[in-house]
Amino acid sequence: MSHDNNNREKILAAARILMAEKGIKKTSLADIARAVGISKGTLFYHFASKDDLVNDILADHFTNLVDIAKAHLPQHLKNNNPAQILKMIFEQFTNDLDITRLDLYLLQEGIQGNENINQKFLERKRYWRKVIADDLETVFGITDPVYSSALGAMLLAIIDGLALQILVEPGSVNLEEISSTLAEMITLLASAESHQRSSR
Amino acid sequence: MSHDNNNREKILAAARILMAEKGIKKTSLADIARAVGISKGTLFYHFASKDDLVNDILADHFTNLVDIAKAHLPQHLKNNNPAQILKMIFEQFTNDLDITRLDLYLLQEGIQGNENINQKFLERKRYWRKVIADDLETVFGITDPVYSSALGAMLLAIIDGLALQILVEPGSVNLEEISSTLAEMITLLASAESHQRSSR
């Protein structure tokens, strides 16, 4: 168990980092082998092809992201400050630059027609959309299906957009400001919604 | 002079399309030459290197995007329906998938450390941020600098996030719904802001 699949894991880790830094295409297998300190032969012993390696990284990556979401999102609800909740969600998905960069590459792979990868993105979006809709209901009391759907789409878009922005210019985003403003806006929308409901 | 830089333009156009489809690294000069119907030699007559070609595409691309913004955004203001204005802005930046895809690739180049490209993105963001701030003031009457800054960041993020989402799953985004909900939220925020102001 000590060094069982030691190298396999080391390869995955090194490849993940290098590919996040330089892009999948620009990361050569020689780079990876050098980083791990093994021969190219060993690399091919563990992964039959570069594609295989990328696919395994991909699988890990999506598992990671879903795990993060599953582990942390439910905790937000215990906290009853809406702005805080939003901020924590945003932070959750933007604070690991390596993961975000890799995500971006994989997203492009998906866009280029890799159906397998594209499917994973769609699954993830679906999962998040659901979680967000539940949160909106619980935390802000938004129940109108149009509002709920539009807000869900907006929140997902904001998460992705902020992640991109942070990649381009780290430190340029003030999550505090955005979260509190957005929280206020949603709160206002929710109260407007309940007024409409009560005045019917 | 009439068809002087005929081939030059054809090369740029073909390269733009191919690079949007497959990514910059995965698009070989042979691919481009084949698409245009010229020899690789001719390609090198017009562009001293692949980097040069990419840089020219890049320059065109950013010029295009700013031109689009400059040409269309002012018109929105004549229209006094906030939801409509937001919807037109979103559409402006998401309805050409090829441009969005290329943008995504260039963004990655920038993230990977191509400072030249990164700079272009930052310039663009700065320009948009300003335009959006002005619009928010004019259309919604948001003047609080915190709200204005946060809303600017959010709008930029939403534009990018929606563009990504549309790339992953074309047709999955209901711009109508999002625009009107967002318009309502901003309106509510603006009116809350003016209340606060008047009650001081």
Next chain:
Amino acid sequence: MSHDNNNREKILAAARILMAEKGIKKTSLADIARAVGISKGTLFYHFASKDDLVNDILADHFTNLVDIAKAHLPQHLKNNNPAQILKMIFEQFTNDLDITRLDLYLLQEGIQGNENINQKFLERKRYWRKVIADDLETVFGITDPVYSSALGAMLLAIIDGLALQILVEPGSVNLEEISSTLAEMITLLASAESHQRSSR
């Protein structure tokens, strides 16, 4: 002792089949190990090198072919229908496609300069040539050394040629027709020969 060299035999069998299918060079040791269900390490436990494995297959192969000839050819002579005898000989050497294919590969190895293999082929030819000469004498009564030598060469050539043809297009060869026609021709030649002899 019971399953002592179980694996050794399995390896030989699998290698024989794969090499007959794909050729020696194109059959990798990984292919063979996979087919047998053992590790490459085990393969090297039983055979010091790929060449060793090939040599053992080779030895078995030639032993097999000579055994077939030894076991069956004498029986033909009990049968006194010449066409039947020829047909049985042809069938003997063409009805196992795997063996024929392997033979072809080994023959190429020999042609490429593997003297060891080439020698084996020459030995075999020498053996058959002798058996055939005896048969011609016994069954058809051909005694003229020129006829006997020429017929021997022809019969060997026909056997090889038919084997090739069957490999290219299985089922395309009518051994019945060929055997009876050839038998008639040899019979005619023998009687012409005896006429000549008696008229001297």
Next chain:
Amino acid sequence: MSHDNNNREKILAAARILMAEKGIKKTSLADIARAVGISKGTLFYHFASKDDLVNDILADHFTNLVDIAKAHLPQHLKNNNPAQILKMIFEQFTNDLDITRLDLYLLQEGIQGNENINQKFLERKRYWRKVIADDLETVFGITDPVYSSALGAMLLAIIDGLALQILVEPGSVNLEEISSTLAEMITLLASAESHQRSSR
């Protein structure tokens, strides 16, 4: 025209020779490039892959063989010595060892499932079968369809078998002896056939 596709032809020629000597699989592109005195890059400029190169050699090879047959076989008929005719046919297809060796490799490729190549072999056999049948009719007067078909198959087999034998042990085949013996046998068969016909 002087050095138009000079290198392309040089590559084909060198590859043909090397592959005939060492086999297709054992001939590396580096070997070929070295033999021609060009870089591996140039090789790939002219042939997109090793398979392409092999396929082009193949096309040339079969064209060559059919050309030889077309050019020479008709001439045999002017000569009215049957033994001479047979000898010339045998010589035609056995005197270029390089071609025979290459043929053998291609045949194996075909046997391994390369349908394209297999098809070429079948076409060639069909063509030869027809030419041989015509010759048998014209030269020997064989008309019985069973004899004609069997003799055709035998002649094809003898050609292939002799070619193999010559590869294994050059100089070991006495074409003179074989041709005259075979000519006599066919003549005897033809006269027996005509007797049967006239006695019906």
Next chain:
DNA sequence: TATGAATGAGATTTCATTCAT
């Protein structure tokens, strides 16, 4: 302006072989 041929550096991939356990 345009081209086809050539190149070299480097990427991916294959595979027989070694070895510690």
Next chain:
DNA sequence: TATGAATGAAATCTCATTCAT
């Protein structure tokens, strides 16, 4: 007796770039 991991040499292939014409 068997294995999985590792290796290195060599093979196939890609591609931006150069250059003579």
